[in-house]
Amino acid sequence: MDDERDYGALDAFLREAGRDGYLLHASADLADQYYLSGFDAPGPFVTLYTPERTALLVSGLEYGRATNEARADVVRRYADYDYHALVAEHGREEASRRVLAAFLDEFGATDVATNERFPLGVADDLRERGVAVTADRDDVVGDARAVKTETEIEHVRSAQQANEAAMAAAEDLLAEADVVDGVLLYRDDPLTAERVKEEIEVTLLRHGCSLDETIVACGADAAEPHNRGRGPLRVNEPVVIDIFPREKASKYHADMTRTFVKGEPTEAAREFYDVTERAFEAAFDALEPGATGADVHAAVCDVYEDAGYPTLRSDPDTETGFIHSTGHGVGLDVHEGPRLSEGADEALEPGHVVTIEPGLYDSAVGGVRIEDIAVVTEDGYEDLTDYPVEFVVE
Numbered sequence: 001m002d003d004e005r006d007y008g009a010l011d012a013f014l015r016e017a018g019r020d021g022y023l024l025h026a027s028a029d030l031a032d033q034y035y036l037s038g039f040d041a042p043g044p045f046v047t048l049y050t051p052e053r054t055a056l057l058v059s060g061l062e063y064g065r066a067t068n069e070a071r072a073d074v075v076r077r078y079a080d081y082d083y084h085a086l087v088a089e090h091g092r093e094e095a096s097r098r099v100l101a102a103f104l105d106e107f108g109a110t111d112v113a114t115n116e117r118f119p120l121g122v123a124d125d126l127r128e129r130g131v132a133v134t135a136d137r138d139d140v141v142g143d144a145r146a147v148k149t150e151t152e153i154e155h156v157r158s159a160q161q162a163n164e165a166a167m168a169a170a171e172d173l174l175a176e177a178d179v180v181d182g183v184l185l186y187r188d189d190p191l192t193a194e195r196v197k198e199e200i201e202v203t204l205l206r207h208g209c210s211l212d213e214t215i216v217a218c219g220a221d222a223a224e225p226h227n228r229g230r231g232p233l234r235v236n237e238p239v240v241i242d243i244f245p246r247e248k249a250s251k252y253h254a255d256m257t258r259t260f261v262k263g264e265p266t267e268a269a270r271e272f273y274d275v276t277e278r279a280f281e282a283a284f285d286a287l288e289p290g291a292t293g294a295d296v297h298a299a300v301c302d303v304y305e306d307a308g309y310p311t312l313r314s315d316p317d318t319e320t321g322f323i324h325s326t327g328h329g330v331g332l333d334v335h336e337g338p339r340l341s342e343g344a345d346e347a348l349e350p351g352h353v354v355t356i357e358p359g360l361y362d363s364a365v366g367g368v369r370i371e372d373i374a375v376v377t378e379d380g381y382e383d384l385t386d387y388p389v390e391f392v393v394e
Helices: 008-017 031-037 060-069 083-090 092-106 120-128 140-146 150-176 193-206 219-223 267-286 293-306
Strands: 021-026 045-049 054-058 074-077 111-114 132-135 178-180 183-186 215-218 239-243 256-262 327-329 336-340 353-356 359-362 366-369 372-377 380-383
Touching: 008 021, 008 111, 008 140, 021 031, 031 045, 031 054, 031 140, 045 092, 054 060, 054 092, 060 074, 083 092, 092 120, 120 132, 140 336, 150 183, 150 193, 150 239, 150 256, 150 353, 150 372, 193 215, 193 239, 215 219, 219 359, 219 366, 239 366, 256 366, 267 293, 267 353, 267 359, 267 366, 267 372, 293 336, 336 353
Parallel strands: 021 111, 054 074, 111 132
Antiparallel strands: 021 045, 045 054, 178 183, 215 239, 239 256, 327 336, 327 353, 353 372, 359 366, 372 380
């Protein structure tokens, strides 16, 4: 097991709930699965965590890798439980069910907890075989994942360095674009959101990272916080670029947003940006151990509301202004705990890696968002982002 990681809260949860272990049945794409097993497999496999040991059940195809790579004390394969004989007698599905039951029986697991994404069919079958399966509605593993070790923080830092290279590549395209009759041209072709995304993705690949999608949204598109953006980018209009890559080797994410204008922003857009920069700074002023996510979010809302802009705190029905939370945790998932939002009343701890991303949105103006990623420390925070906050691209 990873000696840096603290599984004390998970152990206490299992003891207090009277559970024999924590059971997962998923591929490594499920962050909890990868976190507990340390094994990166594309297909479903089984992890049983107990305070005494972590045991894996994998196919014969993955057995060698799991034995060498997994963060586990014991690795079992289906063949260890006479899988092929069971297939001949009962068929593959029933054989797989019987193997899982035998695996749990070997380790004395008759009462297990699991996360809320555990397969319903597998849970039903285990219950029919006398194994109690209970959903962990408190997300104990998610809470453990939220407090990052030094190694995990370095993984995020590495992903963020790649992110910054990609953001620089995107900004360079805007800087090098020519303005011809109010249109942005790059090497005589219209500069589009699609072209900028391509540059971002290629740059990330060269730095060992990947992403499924990113945001390059201009003008009214940018007024919708999760609009991915499309088509030509326009002069004098805000362009929101939000990049959230995953490092391939570690599987940890980063997250960063900048908003750029090529040309001259409108007075309203400039005001959006200036107020958002003040909100951004206020959030960092409030970020420290012992503060809550709600405290940080409130600091941002105060700046916006004092400047006359609506927030969801002042108007829960507003569709303009500050219409999302201040931030979220980042790690194996790009969105995980802790939350920086209204109602997030748990204290922030050293090791929490979070985004700070205030923004203002109005289709008549466009959208503006600024986002850094930071880690809470014993005496405050460390901003893991080293990229300038600038609005106008020269």
